[in-house]
Amino acid sequence: xxxxxxxxxxxxxSIFDLxxxxxxxxxxxxxxxxxxxxxxxxxEIVRVVEERRLLxxxxxxxxxxx
Amino acid sequence: xxxxxxxxSSADLxxxxxxxQSEYSPGVVAxxxxxxxxxxxxxxxxxxxxxxxxxxxxxxxxxxxxGQRYRxxxxxxxxxxxxxxxxxxxxxxxxxDNRLQDHYFGYMILRPTGIATIGRSVVSxxxxxxxxGFIITAPHKVHLLGYxxxxxxxxxxxxHIDISVCAHAACWSILRHYSERYNVYREFxxxxxxxMAQQFNPGGLVPSKGLQVSHAERVFQEAGTFPxxxxxxxxxxxxxxxxxxxxxxxxxxxxxxAAMHNRGHAVAIVGYEWRTPATSGLPGLRYAWDEVxxxxxxxxxxLPYLSVPAQAGSAAYCALDIxxxxxxxxEKIFYPADAVDRLAPALFKLGAVxxxxxxxETIIRYFITTGSALRRFVRGRESEFDPxxxxxxxxxxxxxxxxxxxxxxxxxxxxGQIAARAVIDATASLREVMPLWLLHSRSEALVFDRQTVNLxxxxxxxALKLAGMxxxxxxxxxxxxxxxxxx
Numbered sequence: 001x002x003x004x005x006x007x008x009x010x011x012x013x014s015i016f017d018l019x020x021x022x023x024x025x026x027x028x029x030x031x032x033x034x035x036x037x038x039x040x041x042x043x044e045i046v047r048v049v050e051e052r053r054l055l056x057x058x059x060x061x062x063x064x065x066x
Numbered sequence: 067x068x069x070x071x072x073x074x075s076s077a078d079l080x081x082x083x084x085x086x087q088s089e090y091s092p093g094v095v096a097x098x099x100x101x102x103x104x105x106x107x108x109x110x111x112x113x114x115x116x117x118x119x120x121x122x123x124x125x126x127x128x129x130x131x132x133g134q135r136y137r138x139x140x141x142x143x144x145x146x147x148x149x150x151x152x153x154x155x156x157x158x159x160x161x162x163d164n165r166l167q168d169h170y171f172g173y174m175i176l177r178p179t180g181i182a183t184i185g186r187s188v189v190s191x192x193x194x195x196x197x198x199g200f201i202i203t204a205p206h207k208v209h210l211l212g213y214x215x216x217x218x219x220x221x222x223x224x225x226h227i228d229i230s231v232c233a234h235a236a237c238w239s240i241l242r243h244y245s246e247r248y249n250v251y252r253e254f255x256x257x258x259x260x261x262m263a264q265q266f267n268p269g270g271l272v273p274s275k276g277l278q279v280s281h282a283e284r285v286f287q288e289a290g291t292f293p294x295x296x297x298x299x300x301x302x303x304x305x306x307x308x309x310x311x312x313x314x315x316x317x318x319x320x321x322x323x324a325a326m327h328n329r330g331h332a333v334a335i336v337g338y339e340w341r342t343p344a345t346s347g348l349p350g351l352r353y354a355w356d357e358v359x360x361x362x363x364x365x366x367x368x369l370p371y372l373s374v375p376a377q378a379g380s381a382a383y384c385a386l387d388i389x390x391x392x393x394x395x396x397e398k399i400f401y402p403a404d405a406v407d408r409l410a411p412a413l414f415k416l417g418a419v420x421x422x423x424x425x426x427e428t429i430i431r432y433f434i435t436t437g438s439a440l441r442r443f444v445r446g447r448e449s450e451f452d453p454x455x456x457x458x459x460x461x462x463x464x465x466x467x468x469x470x471x472x473x474x475x476x477x478x479x480x481x482g483q484i485a486a487r488a489v490i491d492a493t494a495s496l497r498e499v500m501p502l503w504l505l506h507s508r509s510e511a512l513v514f515d516r517q518t519v520n521l522x523x524x525x526x527x528x529a530l531k532l533a534g535m536x537x538x539x540x541x542x543x544x545x546x547x548x549x550x551x552x553x
Contacts, residue, residue, distance in 0.1 A: 025419065041409060
């Protein structure tokens, strides 16, 4: 294996290795947020963004003159 | 070529009518100035035979083709305070402190078109009666009598009526601001804007038949920006998310092209004013939009910085009449404001980990900024931050743009402080569960590794205990809009 390949294969440092004082987070503390994002927030975001796109389509043809 | 008019009172502006030829409509302009400029303007210098590039662009392409003869030159009016005097023999402008720049309030060009004669103008908001709050401005260079002056303001002009309408004027104002403020954008003249709106040269008076919003969108695209067109259901004025993102963009220093379809009118939104903070005592999550008293707009039928109330009242129109806006964004802002608007309240689900204020006692404010502006803000307030948090902000590999969400209690809002801040990746995708770089309060922070967080939550998030920040205050990150200092 060439030196270049060996360097490329080397695992990139995580950003966490560069910041002092970080500690792992108990995953159970994130469950409620994760569930809310998956079940409510992301579907709502997708719905709203699509709705906004359709409203923009309607709005595009409206006339401005004064 | 130059005439100095000292003003004892606004009534003295009527002298413009005797000094300027009628095709510039000096009488109408004088009345407008008398009603809308503050008494701090104590002198007007009339500069005749001024070659205005914007008027010339319409002259070469339109007025010169007409049977009626139009002059090719304009008149430029310059506004000064009481400390400046003009020496007619030497054509010198003098002031006691030799700081002419500090006593200059800007200029207004008059076109020889008979009607709607106010052309390219940049006037300081400080001398506009009724202007208030924070205004998006850029420094505009002015060459006058060998002096180089600057005026901080937002460009404005009357529509030409025959070859441009309100929407053209709003596009022109915004793009002229961009070309002065950001060197990545080139300058577009009035006639360029009229042409950019169409796929082909429509010729003649077609532009005066009006524009559709899609044409304005096209102008911003042609200018090299990435326009985002946000509309609400015109039958549902209660779409508060629409207004929340509108103020978010203005607070992010993006002037907005705003359409009011019930009036068939378009303006540029260039600023806002907060309500006087008052303890409401009412529970419930609030947003920055709920704290807005008025918007400042550049309306081509008025002098700039017209204050438009947030709610309906005695004014001709209010912010609620706006039902669509276009924000001319730079590239690389993929995560839309609608997503931030829905994500921000969901972050309270992490409140127990980070220590956010109670949801129903919080005011949420969100805006776009650059990673470097965020770092500059933090660097300027090092004492507010635990060194570990400062190191985190300096180390995270932000994309160029980030959304910032600030959480403040009512008491903190009143004094310009916040309790917590989230930094969201503006290049995130809609369906990301963790589109965040950072969420921090004064006691805890959550740091997100954007490389891994959406693959594995437990390895992609770390906590950071913050010390020594219990008693310090976090300052709200204002985006350097210019506060109006009424004169």
